[in-house]
Amino acid sequence: MSETAPVASPASAGASDVPAVPLDPAAVVTPLPVFSSTTLEGEPVTQADYEGKPTIIWFWAPWCSVCRSEAPTLSKVASELGGSVDVVGVAALGSIDEMKTFVSDTGIENFTQLADPDAQVWGVFGVASQPAFAFISADGSIEIVQGSIDAQEILERAAALS
Incomplete structure:
Protein backbone atom coordinates (compact mmCIF):
# COMPACT_ATOMS: atom_id res chain seq x y z
CA MET A 1 0.00 0.00 0.00
CA SER A 2 1.49 3.27 -0.97
CA GLU A 3 -0.64 5.51 1.13
CA THR A 4 -2.61 5.33 4.36
CA ALA A 5 -6.10 6.76 4.38
CA PRO A 6 -7.20 8.90 7.32
CA VAL A 7 -8.74 7.00 10.21
CA ALA A 8 -12.40 7.58 11.04
CA SER A 9 -13.13 9.32 14.30
CA PRO A 10 -16.20 8.61 16.44
CA ALA A 11 -17.88 11.71 15.03
CA SER A 12 -17.25 10.74 11.41
CA ALA A 13 -17.86 7.01 11.69
CA GLY A 14 -20.79 5.71 9.71
CA ALA A 15 -19.65 2.19 8.91
CA SER A 16 -23.04 0.62 9.64
CA ASP A 17 -24.26 1.21 6.07
CA VAL A 18 -20.97 0.45 4.34
CA PRO A 19 -20.99 -2.90 2.51
CA ALA A 20 -17.96 -5.12 2.92
CA VAL A 21 -15.72 -4.78 -0.10
CA PRO A 22 -12.09 -5.64 -0.69
CA LEU A 23 -9.90 -2.61 -1.17
CA ASP A 24 -8.24 -2.08 -4.53
CA PRO A 25 -6.29 -5.25 -5.44
CA ALA A 26 -3.13 -3.12 -5.37
CA ALA A 27 -3.79 -2.85 -1.63
CA VAL A 28 -2.91 -6.52 -1.15
CA VAL A 29 0.44 -6.49 0.63
CA THR A 30 3.29 -8.94 1.01
CA PRO A 31 5.07 -9.41 3.32
CA LEU A 32 3.29 -8.73 6.58
CA PRO A 33 3.84 -5.06 7.50
CA VAL A 34 6.01 -4.27 10.50
CA PHE A 35 3.99 -3.36 13.58
CA SER A 36 4.16 -3.54 17.34
CA SER A 37 1.46 -3.21 19.94
CA THR A 38 0.40 -4.69 23.24
CA THR A 39 -2.50 -6.87 24.24
CA LEU A 40 -5.13 -5.31 26.47
CA GLU A 41 -3.28 -7.02 29.32
CA GLY A 42 -0.04 -5.22 28.38
CA GLU A 43 1.86 -8.10 26.73
CA PRO A 44 4.03 -7.01 23.76
CA VAL A 45 3.06 -8.23 20.28
CA THR A 46 4.73 -7.70 16.89
CA GLN A 47 4.16 -8.89 13.35
CA ALA A 48 6.71 -11.66 14.02
CA ASP A 49 4.10 -13.34 16.26
CA TYR A 50 1.95 -13.91 13.15
CA GLU A 51 4.50 -14.47 10.37
CA GLY A 52 3.95 -17.79 8.60
CA LYS A 53 0.58 -18.33 10.29
CA PRO A 54 -2.84 -17.90 8.71
CA THR A 55 -4.39 -15.02 10.63
CA ILE A 56 -7.57 -12.97 10.65
CA ILE A 57 -7.25 -9.48 12.11
CA TRP A 58 -10.50 -7.74 13.01
CA PHE A 59 -10.22 -3.95 13.34
CA TRP A 60 -12.78 -2.48 15.76
CA ALA A 61 -13.48 0.50 18.01
CA PRO A 62 -15.14 0.39 21.44
CA TRP A 63 -17.83 2.94 20.52
CA CYS A 64 -18.72 1.26 17.18
CA SER A 65 -22.26 -0.16 17.28
CA VAL A 66 -21.62 -2.32 14.20
CA CYS A 67 -18.52 -3.76 15.88
CA ARG A 68 -20.57 -4.46 19.00
CA SER A 69 -23.15 -6.42 17.01
CA GLU A 70 -20.41 -8.22 15.04
CA ALA A 71 -18.34 -9.24 18.11
CA PRO A 72 -20.31 -12.43 18.96
CA THR A 73 -19.78 -13.60 15.37
CA LEU A 74 -16.01 -13.19 15.75
CA SER A 75 -16.09 -15.07 19.05
CA LYS A 76 -17.98 -17.92 17.37
CA VAL A 77 -15.56 -17.94 14.40
CA ALA A 78 -12.53 -18.03 16.71
CA SER A 79 -14.02 -21.00 18.57
CA GLU A 80 -14.89 -22.83 15.34
CA LEU A 81 -11.40 -22.33 13.93
CA GLY A 82 -9.93 -23.80 17.09
CA GLY A 83 -6.50 -22.29 16.56
CA ALA A 91 -9.04 -2.00 18.98
CA ALA A 92 -8.42 1.67 18.22
CA LEU A 93 -9.80 5.12 18.85
CA GLY A 94 -10.66 4.64 22.50
CA SER A 95 -9.14 4.21 25.93
CA ILE A 96 -7.80 0.90 27.23
CA ASP A 97 -10.61 0.87 29.82
CA GLU A 98 -13.24 1.34 27.09
CA MET A 99 -11.63 -1.46 25.09
CA LYS A 100 -11.61 -3.81 28.10
CA THR A 101 -15.25 -3.02 28.83
CA PHE A 102 -16.19 -3.75 25.20
CA VAL A 103 -14.38 -7.11 25.33
CA SER A 104 -16.11 -8.05 28.58
CA ASP A 105 -19.55 -6.85 27.47
CA THR A 106 -19.39 -8.66 24.12
CA GLY A 107 -17.77 -11.90 25.28
CA ILE A 108 -14.75 -11.82 22.99
CA GLU A 109 -12.23 -12.94 25.60
CA ASN A 110 -11.58 -16.15 23.63
CA PHE A 111 -9.21 -14.49 21.15
CA THR A 112 -6.33 -12.02 21.43
CA GLN A 113 -7.19 -8.32 21.60
CA LEU A 114 -4.55 -5.70 20.82
CA ALA A 115 -4.70 -2.11 22.07
CA ASP A 116 -4.11 0.43 19.30
CA PRO A 117 -5.42 3.67 20.85
CA ASP A 118 -3.78 5.92 18.24
CA ALA A 119 -4.63 3.62 15.28
CA GLN A 120 -0.97 3.05 14.36
CA VAL A 121 -1.52 -0.65 13.60
CA TRP A 122 -4.62 0.30 11.63
CA GLY A 123 -2.43 2.69 9.64
CA VAL A 124 0.19 0.14 8.61
CA PHE A 125 -2.63 -2.02 7.21
CA GLY A 126 -4.29 0.95 5.48
CA VAL A 127 -7.49 0.59 7.50
CA ALA A 128 -9.48 3.82 7.58
CA SER A 129 -12.67 2.83 9.40
CA GLN A 130 -14.27 0.01 11.29
CA PRO A 131 -15.15 -2.73 11.14
CA ALA A 132 -12.51 -4.06 8.79
CA PHE A 133 -10.62 -7.31 8.36
CA ALA A 134 -7.15 -8.37 7.26
CA PHE A 135 -7.00 -11.94 5.98
CA ILE A 136 -3.34 -12.99 6.13
CA SER A 137 -2.25 -16.21 4.46
CA ALA A 138 0.62 -18.39 5.66
CA ASP A 139 2.75 -17.01 2.80
CA GLY A 140 2.18 -13.46 4.05
CA SER A 141 -0.21 -12.16 1.41
CA ILE A 142 -2.93 -9.98 2.85
CA GLU A 143 -6.39 -8.99 1.72
CA ILE A 144 -8.08 -6.12 3.51
CA VAL A 145 -11.88 -6.13 3.59
CA GLN A 146 -13.61 -2.96 4.75
CA GLY A 147 -17.05 -3.34 6.34
CA SER A 148 -19.03 -5.99 8.15
CA ILE A 149 -19.09 -9.59 6.92
CA ASP A 150 -20.95 -12.64 8.22
CA ALA A 151 -19.56 -15.78 9.84
CA GLN A 152 -19.92 -17.90 6.70
CA GLU A 153 -17.83 -15.50 4.63
CA ILE A 154 -15.21 -15.20 7.37
CA LEU A 155 -14.95 -19.00 7.60
CA GLU A 156 -14.74 -19.36 3.81
CA ARG A 157 -11.96 -16.79 3.67
CA ALA A 158 -10.21 -18.49 6.62
CA ALA A 159 -10.25 -21.83 4.80
CA ALA A 160 -8.44 -20.22 1.86
CA LEU A 161 -5.59 -18.89 4.04
CA SER A 162 -3.70 -22.13 4.62
Whole structure:
Protein backbone atom coordinates (compact mmCIF):
# COMPACT_ATOMS: atom_id res chain seq x y z
CA MET A 1 0.00 0.00 0.00
CA SER A 2 1.49 3.27 -0.97
CA GLU A 3 -0.64 5.51 1.13
CA THR A 4 -2.61 5.33 4.36
CA ALA A 5 -6.10 6.76 4.38
CA PRO A 6 -7.20 8.90 7.32
CA VAL A 7 -8.74 7.00 10.21
CA ALA A 8 -12.40 7.58 11.04
CA SER A 9 -13.13 9.32 14.30
CA PRO A 10 -16.20 8.61 16.44
CA ALA A 11 -17.88 11.71 15.03
CA SER A 12 -17.25 10.74 11.41
CA ALA A 13 -17.86 7.01 11.69
CA GLY A 14 -20.79 5.71 9.71
CA ALA A 15 -19.65 2.19 8.91
CA SER A 16 -23.04 0.62 9.64
CA ASP A 17 -24.26 1.21 6.07
CA VAL A 18 -20.97 0.45 4.34
CA PRO A 19 -20.99 -2.90 2.51
CA ALA A 20 -17.96 -5.12 2.92
CA VAL A 21 -15.72 -4.78 -0.10
CA PRO A 22 -12.09 -5.64 -0.69
CA LEU A 23 -9.90 -2.61 -1.17
CA ASP A 24 -8.24 -2.08 -4.53
CA PRO A 25 -6.29 -5.25 -5.44
CA ALA A 26 -3.13 -3.12 -5.37
CA ALA A 27 -3.79 -2.85 -1.63
CA VAL A 28 -2.91 -6.52 -1.15
CA VAL A 29 0.44 -6.49 0.63
CA THR A 30 3.29 -8.94 1.01
CA PRO A 31 5.07 -9.41 3.32
CA LEU A 32 3.29 -8.73 6.58
CA PRO A 33 3.84 -5.06 7.50
CA VAL A 34 6.01 -4.27 10.50
CA PHE A 35 3.99 -3.36 13.58
CA SER A 36 4.16 -3.54 17.34
CA SER A 37 1.46 -3.21 19.94
CA THR A 38 0.40 -4.69 23.24
CA THR A 39 -2.50 -6.87 24.24
CA LEU A 40 -5.13 -5.31 26.47
CA GLU A 41 -3.28 -7.02 29.32
CA GLY A 42 -0.04 -5.22 28.38
CA GLU A 43 1.86 -8.10 26.73
CA PRO A 44 4.03 -7.01 23.76
CA VAL A 45 3.06 -8.23 20.28
CA THR A 46 4.73 -7.70 16.89
CA GLN A 47 4.16 -8.89 13.35
CA ALA A 48 6.71 -11.66 14.02
CA ASP A 49 4.10 -13.34 16.26
CA TYR A 50 1.95 -13.91 13.15
CA GLU A 51 4.50 -14.47 10.37
CA GLY A 52 3.95 -17.79 8.60
CA LYS A 53 0.58 -18.33 10.29
CA PRO A 54 -2.84 -17.90 8.71
CA THR A 55 -4.39 -15.02 10.63
CA ILE A 56 -7.57 -12.97 10.65
CA ILE A 57 -7.25 -9.48 12.11
CA TRP A 58 -10.50 -7.74 13.01
CA PHE A 59 -10.22 -3.95 13.34
CA TRP A 60 -12.78 -2.48 15.76
CA ALA A 61 -13.48 0.50 18.01
CA PRO A 62 -15.14 0.39 21.44
CA TRP A 63 -17.83 2.94 20.52
CA CYS A 64 -18.72 1.26 17.18
CA SER A 65 -22.26 -0.16 17.28
CA VAL A 66 -21.62 -2.32 14.20
CA CYS A 67 -18.52 -3.76 15.88
CA ARG A 68 -20.57 -4.46 19.00
CA SER A 69 -23.15 -6.42 17.01
CA GLU A 70 -20.41 -8.22 15.04
CA ALA A 71 -18.34 -9.24 18.11
CA PRO A 72 -20.31 -12.43 18.96
CA THR A 73 -19.78 -13.60 15.37
CA LEU A 74 -16.01 -13.19 15.75
CA SER A 75 -16.09 -15.07 19.05
CA LYS A 76 -17.98 -17.92 17.37
CA VAL A 77 -15.56 -17.94 14.40
CA ALA A 78 -12.53 -18.03 16.71
CA SER A 79 -14.02 -21.00 18.57
CA GLU A 80 -14.89 -22.83 15.34
CA LEU A 81 -11.40 -22.33 13.93
CA GLY A 82 -9.93 -23.80 17.09
CA GLY A 83 -6.50 -22.29 16.56
CA SER A 84 -6.05 -23.47 12.95
CA VAL A 85 -6.21 -19.78 12.02
CA ASP A 86 -5.24 -17.11 14.54
CA VAL A 87 -7.96 -14.54 15.20
CA VAL A 88 -6.83 -11.19 16.56
CA GLY A 89 -8.82 -8.06 17.37
CA VAL A 90 -7.17 -4.65 17.03
CA ALA A 91 -9.04 -2.00 18.98
CA ALA A 92 -8.42 1.67 18.22
CA LEU A 93 -9.80 5.12 18.85
CA GLY A 94 -10.66 4.64 22.50
CA SER A 95 -9.14 4.21 25.93
CA ILE A 96 -7.80 0.90 27.23
CA ASP A 97 -10.61 0.87 29.82
CA GLU A 98 -13.24 1.34 27.09
CA MET A 99 -11.63 -1.46 25.09
CA LYS A 100 -11.61 -3.81 28.10
CA THR A 101 -15.25 -3.02 28.83
CA PHE A 102 -16.19 -3.75 25.20
CA VAL A 103 -14.38 -7.11 25.33
CA SER A 104 -16.11 -8.05 28.58
CA ASP A 105 -19.55 -6.85 27.47
CA THR A 106 -19.39 -8.66 24.12
CA GLY A 107 -17.77 -11.90 25.28
CA ILE A 108 -14.75 -11.82 22.99
CA GLU A 109 -12.23 -12.94 25.60
CA ASN A 110 -11.58 -16.15 23.63
CA PHE A 111 -9.21 -14.49 21.15
CA THR A 112 -6.33 -12.02 21.43
CA GLN A 113 -7.19 -8.32 21.60
CA LEU A 114 -4.55 -5.70 20.82
CA ALA A 115 -4.70 -2.11 22.07
CA ASP A 116 -4.11 0.43 19.30
CA PRO A 117 -5.42 3.67 20.85
CA ASP A 118 -3.78 5.92 18.24
CA ALA A 119 -4.63 3.62 15.28
CA GLN A 120 -0.97 3.05 14.36
CA VAL A 121 -1.52 -0.65 13.60
CA TRP A 122 -4.62 0.30 11.63
CA GLY A 123 -2.43 2.69 9.64
CA VAL A 124 0.19 0.14 8.61
CA PHE A 125 -2.63 -2.02 7.21
CA GLY A 126 -4.29 0.95 5.48
CA VAL A 127 -7.49 0.59 7.50
CA ALA A 128 -9.48 3.82 7.58
CA SER A 129 -12.67 2.83 9.40
CA GLN A 130 -14.27 0.01 11.29
CA PRO A 131 -15.15 -2.73 11.14
CA ALA A 132 -12.51 -4.06 8.79
CA PHE A 133 -10.62 -7.31 8.36
CA ALA A 134 -7.15 -8.37 7.26
CA PHE A 135 -7.00 -11.94 5.98
CA ILE A 136 -3.34 -12.99 6.13
CA SER A 137 -2.25 -16.21 4.46
CA ALA A 138 0.62 -18.39 5.66
CA ASP A 139 2.75 -17.01 2.80
CA GLY A 140 2.18 -13.46 4.05
CA SER A 141 -0.21 -12.16 1.41
CA ILE A 142 -2.93 -9.98 2.85
CA GLU A 143 -6.39 -8.99 1.72
CA ILE A 144 -8.08 -6.12 3.51
CA VAL A 145 -11.88 -6.13 3.59
CA GLN A 146 -13.61 -2.96 4.75
CA GLY A 147 -17.05 -3.34 6.34
CA SER A 148 -19.03 -5.99 8.15
CA ILE A 149 -19.09 -9.59 6.92
CA ASP A 150 -20.95 -12.64 8.22
CA ALA A 151 -19.56 -15.78 9.84
CA GLN A 152 -19.92 -17.90 6.70
CA GLU A 153 -17.83 -15.50 4.63
CA ILE A 154 -15.21 -15.20 7.37
CA LEU A 155 -14.95 -19.00 7.60
CA GLU A 156 -14.74 -19.36 3.81
CA ARG A 157 -11.96 -16.79 3.67
CA ALA A 158 -10.21 -18.49 6.62
CA ALA A 159 -10.25 -21.83 4.80
CA ALA A 160 -8.44 -20.22 1.86
CA LEU A 161 -5.59 -18.89 4.04
CA SER A 162 -3.70 -22.13 4.62
